[in-house]
Amino acid sequence: MLLALLIANSEGNILVERFNGVPAEERLHWRSFLVKLGADNLKGVKNEELLVACHKSVYIVYTVLGDVSIFAVGKDEYDELALAEAIFVINSAVKDVCGKPPTERLFLDKYGKICLCLDEIVWKFFLFVLKGLLENMDKDRIKRLVRLKPPTEV
Structure with a gap:
């Protein structure tokens, strides 16, 4: 299960967060833990260089893209390889x-x-990884799905 996806700025302020199956009382812990993890380890890291951590039997893959830090947290079948694939698509x-x-x-x-792209990626990721169809995380398809065209022009 993909537990969380967070994007924060360089000061540690969270810009976007998506939680799945994480109780509300645990979300604050994850926010502060991930921001501290990023502050401790992301200084001097190159764009899109992936870092991996493990905490409380879950996997965490995180990176820097420009001025933002991206964190993906998963467990079970969402190991570091699946999370790395998700981060790659999110970066793209x-x-x-x-x-x-x-x-x-x-x-x-x-x-x-x-946010539209992230919702599409995370929804697709939940739906298709369980079936083992990662090829549906295609960035061109995501771009087509979030074009914001009226239905008559699609």
């Missing part, structure tokens, strides 16, 4: 929306479209 989608690795300002300017 954010870069496509922003046109380059984002600054915090650019990320916030494109916030709505990034």
